[in-house]
Amino acid sequence: MDAELVDWDLAVTTARRLVRPGPPVARSEADTVVAELRRLAVEAEGHVQAYTRLEPAGPPTPIVVVDRPEWVRSNVAGLRVVSEPLLDKLADRDRGKLSTAVGRRVTGVQLGTALAYLAGKVLGQYEVFLPPGETGETGETGETGTPGETGAAGHPGRPGRLSLVAPNIAHAEQALAVNPHDFRLWVCLHEQTHRIQFTAVPWLRTHLEHEIASFIEATDLDADVLAERVRSAVSALRGAVLDRGPNAPSIVEALQTPAQRQVLDRLQALMTLLEGHADQVMDAVGPKVVPTVAEIRSRFDNRRGGGSPIDRFVRRLLGLDLKLLQYRQGGAFVRAVVAEAGVDAFNLVWESPETLPTRSELVDPGAWMQRVLGSRPSISA
Structure with a gap:
């Protein structure tokens, strides 16, 4: 495409500017939350496999713990992958005009505004679609940490990764006044089920891609x-x-x-x-x-x-x-x-x-x- 119809960078910038900070915690406490979520995610995987009797195929997909800005960046990258065929179709229909008609910057701001809202709500997700070159593990951080990048590169034909949004989980457990350890494991049970659905059912991702197409x-x-x-x-x-x-x-x-x-x-x-x-x-x-x-x-x-x-x-x-x-x-x-x-x-x-x-x-x-x-x-x- 000569010119993309969405200003993706502006979407990320807008969302990161508008997203609210997570609950104030000391760095040591944030590190503790991150470490426990990573441990409980592994524990939850065993519980889910034992109950569902579904066995993941192939190499394990990454589990990452992220903050709100990293969740925004990752989801914009995923949306870019999913929406590319539609945007290509629009551009092929009226190349040279649509970027102005649609208003790529306006669309970027609108997308960023919506993601800023969602970034404070989502506790976790299994990211099905990763862009080419996306690292398998990224953004492992507390609310104030700097995302790191390690692990195998993602591939559009492979399953994605499980992301847990640490500040949202911490905020929810405080707002609900529930036992933090129990709540974190409960959330991990849900998200690990999604991970196992896509890793144990080989045709599921391809079927979802087909329906989107x-x-x-x-x-x-x-x-x-x-x-x-x-x-x-x-x-x-x-x-x-x-x-x-x-x-x-x-x-x-x-x-x-x-x-x-x-x-x-x-x-x-x-x-x-x-x-x-x-x-x-x-x-x-x-x-x-x-x-x-x-x-x-x-x-x-x-x-x-x-x-x-x-x-x-x-x-x-x-x-x-x-x-x-x-x-x-x-x-x-x-x-x-x-x-x-x-x-x-x-x-x-x-x-x-x-x-x-x-x-x-x-x-x-x-x-x-x-x-x-x-x-x-x-x-x-």
Whole structure:
């Protein structure tokens, strides 16, 4: 591409300027948090493997502990990889004009603003897409440390890495007034489940890439259609401001074309399964290894559903309410199947893309069991 349509450097700069600092801690305390998170992440991996009976294939993927600015940098790098095909498509359609029409600097500022908000919320994530040349281990730091760079280089065809955001975990455990050790292990159980999903299921990353490519292929670049999408997005924005309830579309949903929605249904079903599985695993393993898990779960769920009106507005604007629904709906699906058929039977979900549940099956686990397992027990999700 002659000129990129997003000012990625400005996105990083904007987010780092706007992101709030983490909780004030002494360097020695920060180092202690980082060291324990790294240790507990390894411990959690063993617990998750023992429960799920999923065995990672190939060399181990890195586990890193990062601060908020490093999380921003890493996610911008990942977004750049994922969005490159779409931006190439836009540039090929109207080369030389789109960089002005889209406003690459404005887009960079908007992206940076959104990431600044998210950088204070995310406790951890499995980074599926790493850019070519990205180091395997980077940003291992407390809130005030300088990121280091060691380890094997990342590759777009390989699984990514597990990142834990130390200041956000420390802030959450303080805000919830829960046992720090227990909370850190509980978070690691969730994130390690995502890591094992992608490292133990060889086709999963390729399937996700294919669905993203299909979404891009379904993108309608006609100016009139795009204008109509923007008008719908404005209506969604008004709905978010007025807090019209859970069925009001997010701005992300409003910008989709009908063809994109079909692909997005499959993507949402997949993400709902992945999030729900991680939620179910942390609750299944938690009582055995996290003494205060019931207290943590109760307080954490209350925190998930709360927040100020501004916080709820931003969540709806960014489509984060959908993620909360994924936790609940996906978790209910996994719990229902495991309760009725067991872990081994549930693991048939990982056999191929054809055995993944559809969106309708996620709310009717019996239908999935009938299709994949050959039985339809009388159960309720």
